[in-house]
Amino acid sequence: MHPERTESPGTVTPLNEEGAAGRTTISSLVVQKVAGLATREVAGIHTLGGGGVSRAIGALRERIPGSGTVTTTGVSVEVGEKQTAIDLDVVVEYGARITDVARAVRRNVITAVEQITGLEVIEVNIAVNDIFLPGEEEPESTRVE
Numbered sequence: 001m002h003p004e005r006t007e008s009p010g011t012v013t014p015l016n017e018e019g020a021a022g023r024t025t026i027s028s029l030v031v032q033k034v035a036g037l038a039t040r041e042v043a044g045i046h047t048l049g050g051g052g053v054s055r056a057i058g059a060l061r062e063r064i065p066g067s068g069t070v071t072t073t074g075v076s077v078e079v080g081e082k083q084t085a086i087d088l089d090v091v092v093e094y095g096a097r098i099t100d101v102a103r104a105v106r107r108n109v110i111t112a113v114e115q116i117t118g119l120e121v122i123e124v125n126i127a128v129n130d131i132f133l134p135g136e137e138e139p140e141s142t143r144v145e
Contacts, residue, residue, distance in 0.1 A: 026117050028079045032072040035086050035124075038112035039075070042104045044096030046132035048074030049089055084119045091130040102126045 036048055074089040086109060092101055110121045 036075045038109045044101035046091045050129045
């Protein structure tokens with residue numbers, strides 16, 4: 001495989017190590033997925049993405065087989081040669097203390113991305129777009145009977 005080619009969409013970033021016998025590249029899609037998974041692990045996070053209509057559309061997309069948006073909705077990244085910046089859009093569960101949830105998300109995302117990719121995370125920006133209220137779930141089926 002040629003270093004310039006990539007198997008998945010997204011920006012490909014070289015990780016050049018001194019004295020290395022080749023190049024390692026990490027796609028921005030990889031960083032998005034790692035950050036998304038690390039965010040979902042934190043208690044108090046209901047979902048990634050916007051509120052209201054955006055959340056409903058995201059829920060529909062996640063049900064489509066083969067959809068690539070499952071783990072990257074609500075996550076955007078900028079990836080450089082050795083560093084990355086991450087923006088997250090989240091919905092927090094009602095009753096969770098937003099500052100504590102944001103702190104835990106930031107810590108978990110930085111740890112996961114740095115350990116898995118070797119990139120330095122310079123910032124994690126978190127936008128809380130909505131609060132999930134109990135009983136607010138979208139219906140399982142939108143089919144009319």
